[in-house]
Amino acid sequence: MSRLIVFLIISWIIALNQLSGQTFQRGFNYEEGSITLKNRTILHGEVANIKHGFRGKILTRIRIKLPGKCFTKNYHPRKILGFSMGNRQFVSWRVKRNNNLFREIYTIHAGKQYQIFELHKEGHLSIYLKYFIDEDLHIRSVPFFLKKDEILLVRATQGIFGLKQNMLSDYFADCPPLIKLIRERKITTPEEVAIFYNNYIDEQLHSK
Numbered sequence: 001m002s003r004l005i006v007f008l009i010i011s012w013i014i015a016l017n018q019l020s021g022q023t024f025q026r027g028f029n030y031e032e033g034s035i036t037l038k039n040r041t042i043l044h045g046e047v048a049n050i051k052h053g054f055r056g057k058i059l060t061r062i063r064i065k066l067p068g069k070c071f072t073k074n075y076h077p078r079k080i081l082g083f084s085m086g087n088r089q090f091v092s093w094r095v096k097r098n099n100n101l102f103r104e105i106y107t108i109h110a111g112k113q114y115q116i117f118e119l120h121k122e123g124h125l126s127i128y129l130k131y132f133i134d135e136d137l138h139i140r141s142v143p144f145f146l147k148k149d150e151i152l153l154v155r156a157t158q159g160i161f162g163l164k165q166n167m168l169s170d171y172f173a174d175c176p177p178l179i180k181l182i183r184e185r186k187i188t189t190p191e192e193v194a195i196f197y198n199n200y201i202d203e204q205l206h207s208k
Helices: 003-026 165-171 176-183 190-206
Strands: 031-037 042-051 057-065 072-075 080-085 088-097 105-108 113-121 125-133 139-147 152-155
Touching: 031 057, 042 080, 057 080, 057 125, 113 139, 125 190, 139 190, 152 165, 165 176, 176 190
Parallel strands: none
Antiparallel strands: 031 042, 031 080, 042 057, 057 072, 080 088, 088 105, 088 113, 105 152, 113 125, 125 139, 139 152
16 A cells, blocks of 8 residues: 555544544533532633533533643532533532422432532522423523522422412512512513512611
């Protein structure tokens, strides 16, 4: 076999490997960020939690490419406290879900299952997002409320039906004006709920 043919074959193999590697890397949503381990060690690099493709996939292990390293590292949620991707912040909590099908509530720092939640809005009332794959194989998110210094994550909405009025009426018993606005449909989104509740609590604290 001539040297030219050998050279062309080797060049073709190298080009194919590079193309395959680029395609593979494009499948993950890498962003500059960090992972915080259970011992509070912080690893900085490029972080990914989703693999894109014909069927989107939420990764069961968070990936990180460390600077100067050839291989990625993968961390199960039970091994980390959380991670960041750009300006986005995620937490890893050990959670236990209640048994009521119509009242989706998680108790954090309980049970054996670990879940990843994204911090969407922070305050006296914070909003966290839980991601899932829907029936059409699209990646979606569900908003949950969490009051400061409490351990119950309460689902905010029920799909196309909007805010879960009955459950939120119990949850916001400490804010009667908010319950009224929710029932009258003058407040219809989790973000509006959080803004009103946080302002209300601020006013209550400042009036003391």
